[in-house]
Amino acid sequence: MSYKAKFRVWRGEGGEGRLEDFTVEVNDGEVVLDIIHRLQATQAPDLAVRWNCKAGKCGSCSMEINGKPRLGCMTRMSTFAEDETITVTPMRAFPVIKDLVTDVSFNYQKAREIPSFTPPSDVKPGEYRMQQIDVERSQEFRKCIECFMCNNVCHVIRDHEENKPAFAGPRFLMRIAELDMHPYDVADRKDAAQEEHGLGYCNITKCCTEVCPEHIKITDNALIPMKERVVDRRYDPLVWLGNKIFRRSDAKR
Amino acid sequence: MTQTTAENTARRQRAQIKERTLRTDQWWRYPLVTFIIFMAFLIYATWAIFDKSFFVSPYHAPFASPCLAQATCPEEARLFGFAPFGDWYTLPPGLLILGLPAGFRFTCYYYRKAYYRGFWLSPPACAVGEPHRRYTGESRFPLILQNIHRYFFYAAIVIGLILAIDAVKALIGKPDGLGTWILIINAVFINLYTLSCHSCRHITAGRLNHFSRHPVRYRAWGFVSKLNAKHQELALISMFTVMGADLYVRLVAKGIINFPFA
Ligand code: SF4
Numbered sequence: 001m002s003y004k005a006k007f008r009v010w011r012g013e014g015g016e017g018r019l020e021d022f023t024v025e026v027n028d029g030e031v032v033l034d035i036i037h038r039l040q041a042t043q044a045p046d047l048a049v050r051w052n053c054k055a056g057k058c059g060s061c062s063m064e065i066n067g068k069p070r071l072g073c074m075t076r077m078s079t080f081a082e083d084e085t086i087t088v089t090p091m092r093a094f095p096v097i098k099d100l101v102t103d104v105s106f107n108y109q110k111a112r113e114i115p116s117f118t119p120p121s122d123v124k125p126g127e128y129r130m131q132q133i134d135v136e137r138s139q140e141f142r143k144c145i146e147c148f149m150c151n152n153v154c155h156v157i158r159d160h161e162e163n164k165p166a167f168a169g170p171r172f173l174m175r176i177a178e179l180d181m182h183p184y185d186v187a188d189r190k191d192a193a194q195e196e197h198g199l200g201y202c203n204i205t206k207c208c209t210e211v212c213p214e215h216i217k218i219t220d221n222a223l224i225p226m227k228e229r230v231v232d233r234r235y236d237p238l239v240w241l242g243n244k245i246f247r248r249s250d251a252k253r
Numbered sequence: 254m255t256q257t258t259a260e261n262t263a264r265r266q267r268a269q270i271k272e273r274t275l276r277t278d279q280w281w282r283y284p285l286v287t288f289i290i291f292m293a294f295l296i297y298a299t300w301a302i303f304d305k306s307f308f309v310s311p312y313h314a315p316f317a318s319p320c321l322a323q324a325t326c327p328e329e330a331r332l333f334g335f336a337p338f339g340d341w342y343t344l345p346p347g348l349l350i351l352g353l354p355a356g357f358r359f360t361c362y363y364y365r366k367a368y369y370r371g372f373w374l375s376p377p378a379c380a381v382g383e384p385h386r387r388y389t390g391e392s393r394f395p396l397i398l399q400n401i402h403r404y405f406f407y408a409a410i411v412i413g414l415i416l417a418i419d420a421v422k423a424l425i426g427k428p429d430g431l432g433t434w435i436l437i438i439n440a441v442f443i444n445l446y447t448l449s450c451h452s453c454r455h456i457t458a459g460r461l462n463h464f465s466r467h468p469v470r471y472r473a474w475g476f477v478s479k480l481n482a483k484h485q486e487l488a489l490i491s492m493f494t495v496m497g498a499d500l501y502v503r504l505v506a507k508g509i510i511n512f513p514f515a
Pocket residue numbers: 150153154155156169170201202203204205206207208209219223
């Protein structure tokens with residue numbers, strides 16, 4: 001079975017551009033990325049799109065389909081009505097290179113700003129002892145395929161370009177949570193999360209969780225637990241007093 | 254064709270799409286429904302505070318419990334006879350305690366999400382532009398105060414306990430009363446909601462990094478985590494049960510509901 005679908009695709013270089021209309025063949029079992037490739041092959045040979053695995057695992061083909069951040073390779077055409085016009089645009093929060101391809105270097109820069117895993121100096125490699133339950137929580141976060149759709153959808157920067165310097169975005173706040181929950185990480189992540197990486201900007205409205213193709217519970221399992229850890233450190237006077245009196249540190253518990 | 258290199262200024266610009274959103278589904282339903290439900294709750298709560306018929310033996314309306322004022326609380330309505338506010342206090346007794354459950358819900362992570370979306374439209378829905386020009390979220394005053402949620406959680410544990418006591422009192426006084434069972438169901442959901450709180454999850458063991466060294470707390474964390482996954486549902490269900498139970502008791506107290514097993 002095949003039919004002709006109506007597509008509107010963003011075309012342009014840099015920020016300038018417009019939505020261009022296409023009518024294009026769709027066959028059984030195809031996904032949006034297949035249709036974009038058919039447009040390339042038949043009507044728009046210079047249409048730019050980034051992709052790689054076609055299996056939802058490389059995180060390259062992030063785009064916005066009918067206004068929602070989605071992976072092009074994982075969005076089945078069968079989820080749309082045949083007479084529906086399907087609008088495909090690049091991710092909104094990042095600068096456009098060409099057509100559907102955005103410059104996602106913001107994310108790489110934010111990744112670099114987070115100090116890497118910091119083990120205690122007296123534990124040598126080979127001496128780490130952890131049980132499965134100690135690392136289970138952060139394993140969820142390691143399913144991330146770095147599609148950056150969570151950072152793209154987050155209104156903190158999507159709607160406010162000026163917040164970009166102050167805010168690491170859900171992807172990297174989750175990275176901080178992952179390290180902070182690590183049994184052998186001793187770096188100070190709590191104050192840094194709040195002061196340098198903008199955890200306070202997040203208002204837990206859960207759009208990152210809604211769009212994550214790996215179904216990671218970013219808000220419930222990373223951001224809110226991290227906010228609670230910051231409360232321990234900074235906003236809970238009882239904990240603060242206890243730490244002052246007993247001079248204890250959270251790091252190794 | 255111009256080269257778009259990283260140095261090119263054109264490459265610093267996002268797609269200049271005019272529409273606030275290109276979503277085609279009914280994204281406005283969630284904020285709208287949230288707005289309507291919360292408004293209904295606020296209006297009811299405001300009325301209930303000033304309504305005087307909050308007690309009819311053995312039922313105590315949850316919005317006015319515990320009753321701490323000597324002037325307005327009948328002997329039987331007091332918690333173990335405890336009424337520290339003397340005759341000088343003549344305002345509605347609900348005012349004395351309502352701040353605690355209200356503060357708990359107001360700073361609750363679920364309610365925050367819901368009203369930031371439904372009332373403040375920040376954002377109204379995912380990938381829908383928000384109407385505000387500037388945004389700092391919970392990074393500074395006043396919203397940084399949301400971080401006191403944990404204290405309201407401690408208070409909510411106490412309130413949950415008191416509602417459970419009220420339910421037991423009703424059970425002793427009138428085991429076959431419909432109101433008794435309404436109060437019991439309400440107490441169960443209020444306490445489940447309280448236990449499913451994110452702060453509770455954090456306190457049980459979320460703050461630890463070595464679960465394996467704290468097996469009991471780890472088990473508790475597993476249990477709270479299961480409840481926590483249903484936090485939104487429990488928040489809404491308990492909101493309806495508390496409103497329903499409160500209204501029911503008041504209607505019985507007013508004699509509007511008066512069948513034999515009421
Ligand atoms: S939950 Fe926080 S980080 Fe995630 S999209 Fe919403 S504001 Fe951004």
